[in-house]
Amino acid sequence: MKLTELNLHHFRNYDEAQVEFSPQINVLIGENAQGKTNLLESIYVLAMTRSHRTNNDRELIEFGKDAAQIKGNVQRELGSLKLELDIGKHGKKAKANHLEKARLSEYLGQLNVILFAPEDLALVKGAPTVRRRFIDMEFGQVSPKYLHDLTQYRDILKQRNRYLKQLQSHEAQDQLYLEVLSEQLAAVGGAIISQRVKFLSELEGYAQKLHQSITQGKEKMTFEYSSTVKDAATLTEVELSEALMELYQQNQAKEIFQGTTLYGPHRDDVRFLINQKNVQTYGSQGQQRTTALSVKLAEIDLMKNQTGEYPVLLLDDVLSELDGARQTHLLKTIQDKVQTFLTTPGLSDVARNLIKEPRIFHIRDGQIIPEKQPELKTEVFYPTKQDKTANKE
Incomplete structure (x- = not known):
């Protein structure tokens, strides 16, 4: 999967922009507040229909304008795909090959x-919340079922919390309706936990290999899904739903008193263990960064396995946060494997030596200036008298 072309119209500080990308590594160089992160953000928004930097869509629109538009050409194994996302006062509209999607959730997965x-x-x-968001955003891209279940769960959870507050304030008294909502929430909650456990198990396998490579086999990383349901990782989907329903029944008075749902996947977490020790609590800063790097890079292979194609990788000023060894491992992992967009104020010597033939763009005040590619040196051959004679023979 490659993003070959991008067109921006009134997005952030880009009035109008059109740019063609390399299928390998694209480096966006610029000082702060020039627009390099905005350009990276536009690719993310085109793929996800939302920003990773703000929940306010109005901030994505150029100051003084009423709407913004992002267009992209994507090359997939089955052919090319034209994507378009319109952002306005009244929401967003997404199109794939000029056909508007009724729901944004139907559009997700076109560009991973x-x-x-x-x-x-x-x-x-x-x-x-950071780890739950990570799980939901990444797994939602590759599994339409997970995304559907998650959307449904959030809708029911919102209704249930609203009704718990009404029971708390005695505005409502019908606990039968609460039981109906609990059954619905438990059913879809069990499905979500079951899918998370399976996804994380696969992600763990890829992350372990990467982590052992970075640490030269000195450390073993494992994942542990921490749930409000006891022994969640060992239960089937049906058993998880039954366990959740039992928790809702046993703690009904407590939830009414607090006016909120206390059990379910919206309360779950993931623990990362290094040599059986919780790295969140006991790991050094270096171990924590290596763990995060391994998990993020493992997503590349997970998505390839789930979708059949490598995703597009966006690296937003990450190199400056990593030491030379981790930079080296990151760049060697992605080289010749996945299309990458990398923002940086400037390339380090490590990066310059490792990145093969990057396409470099300089970003200045909302302008994208491609760096001139080095021309291939060609030697001019002037035949000697002896060469001419040989050619005639």
Whole structure:
């Protein structure tokens, strides 16, 4: 999967922009506040229909304008695909090959991306919400069923929490309706946990190999799914749903008193263990960064296995956060494997020596300036008298 061309119209600080990309590594060089991260963000938004930097779509539109548009040409194994995302005051519209999708969820998966930004180093030491968001965003790209179940779960959860608050304030008294909502939530909640456990098991396999390579076999990394359901990783989907329903029944009074749902996948977490020790708690900063790097890079192979194609990799100023050894491992992993977009104020000597034939773009005040590619040196051959004689013979 490759993004061959991108067109921006009133997106962030880009009034109009059109650019063609290399199928290998594209380096976006620029100082702060010039637009290099905005360009990377536009690719993410085109793929995910939402930004990783803001929940306010209005911020994606150029100041003083009413709407923004992102267009992209994607080359997939089955052929080319034209994507278009319109962002306006009244929401977003997404099209694939000029056909508008009724729901944004139907559009997801047309262009798969993996984003690795400095804040992703908080994947390990950050709050559980960071890891849940990671799971939902990444797995939702490759599994329409997971995305559907997650959307359904969030809708039911919102209804159930609203009704719990009404019961808490005595605005409502019908606990039969609460039981109906609990049954619905438990059914889809069990499906979500079951899928998460399977996805994480596969991701763990890829991450272990990468982590052992980075640490030269000195460390073994494992994942542990931490759930409000006891022994969740060992239960079937049906058993998970039954266990959730039992928790809702046993703790009904407690949930009404607090006015919120206390059990389910929206409360779950993932622990990363290094040699059986929780790296969030006991790991050094170096171990935490190596773990985050291994997990993010493992997504590349996971998506390839799930979809049949490699995703597009977006690296937002990550090199400056990694030491030489981790830079080397990152760049060797992606070289000749996945189309990559890398933002940086400037390339380090390590990066310049490792990246083969990058296409470099300089970003200045919302302008994309391709760096002139070095011309191939050609030697002019002037035949001697002896050569001419030989040719005639």
